[in-house]
Amino acid sequence: MYRFLLTPRWLAAAVLTVAASVVMVFLGNWQLHRYHERSAINDRIDAADSAPAVPLTSVLVKPTAAGTLGPRPGEDRAWTKVTVTGRYDATHEIQARGRTVESKVGFEIVTPLVLPDGTAVLIDRGWVPSQNGDAISPPVASPPPAGEVTVVGQVHLSESRPSSITRRDGRLDTRRISLPHLAKEMPYPVYGAYVLQSDPAQGFSRIPIDHEDSWQNGGYAVQWWMFSVMALLAYGWQARREARGDGPKKRVDRVEEADRRGKPVPTSQAPD
Known part of the structure; x- marks a missing residue:
């Protein structure tokens, strides 16, 4: 039923999907590293006032x-x-x-x-x-x-x-x-x-120290990991459709078969 996965087209699709998924995982890990770096900076900024x-x-x-x-x-x-x-x-x-x-x-x-x-x-x-x-x-x-x-x-x-x-x-x-x-x-x-x-003279304003936006990096990390999972799920979903006969090639074959027999083609069977 799933022998078509061994065809060159599906093997190439599998390689590209896995490669894209791995790259997205690495991008997520890099964003997580930046999150920890920026969080550490924020911790030092907060601790400096009382240290x-x-x-x-x-x-x-x-x-x-x-x-x-x-x-x-x-x-x-x-x-x-x-x-x-x-x-x-x-x-x-x-x-x-x-x-x-x-x-x-x-x-x-x-x-x-x-x-x-x-x-x-x-x-x-x-x-x-x-x-x-x-x-x-x-x-x-x-x-x-x-x-x-x-x-x-x-x-x-x-x-x-x-x-x-x-x-x-x-x-x-x-x-x-x-x-x-x-x-x-x-x-x-x-x-x-x-x-x-820390304590400027009269007439001067203290320079504000802006905190790093670490949560933005944390959000990006989660997004990249979700994209990685979605890529694998999309490949599996498309493979299942093909196995069930719902793929584009199978729909075209059913339409051509209906044409040869002279039968009307249902709207749901029309090719994309």
Whole structure:
């Protein structure tokens, strides 16, 4: 009854169905892996608020030469709460334009904090609005405090897609906080990640940390696995129809036989 499954056409269909099903399972597993990665990031973000701050040097590797960038930390170090002590260098302050907080456009003010050993870490002191509510008008931001200060914040990895760097209103102006490019503008070694200050000064807004959409990846994983099962079920359903004589070829054969005998063809028997 199912000998037709051994014909070249059905064997080819079986191979394609199994191959497609396996690929869909792998895609589902990849989405599940992304779900776990993003869930771990969200857990670190949530835990950082209540976790005690650890020294910056215990999380990031110390850079070596002036104008160079230290090693980039792994994803598992992102959002770790750290503490670091040093002196702000306002002469190399950075304004990152076109940054949005609560649907308002403004600037993030990033200032190098020079440590006692001569290295520096970039501190995102917070967000300030532009003067005219656009991404071009320069911001009004209070200068960093003088003298030695201790900063508590969370580790933020360098942003990708670097943009050009110019000097404007006494600050370096850029669109992206890309550490490999910003480090070249600094007269000292720079750590491979920057720090979002947890308690910005008056006039600054804290930079919000967005959670990863892990549930979207979880949903995609389930969808791919369902598609894999559906492909196999569709093959089995089509094979059963063929075995019962409901396949396209069998319907055409019945119509041709009816024509030869001169009998009317029922509507349900008409070929597709």
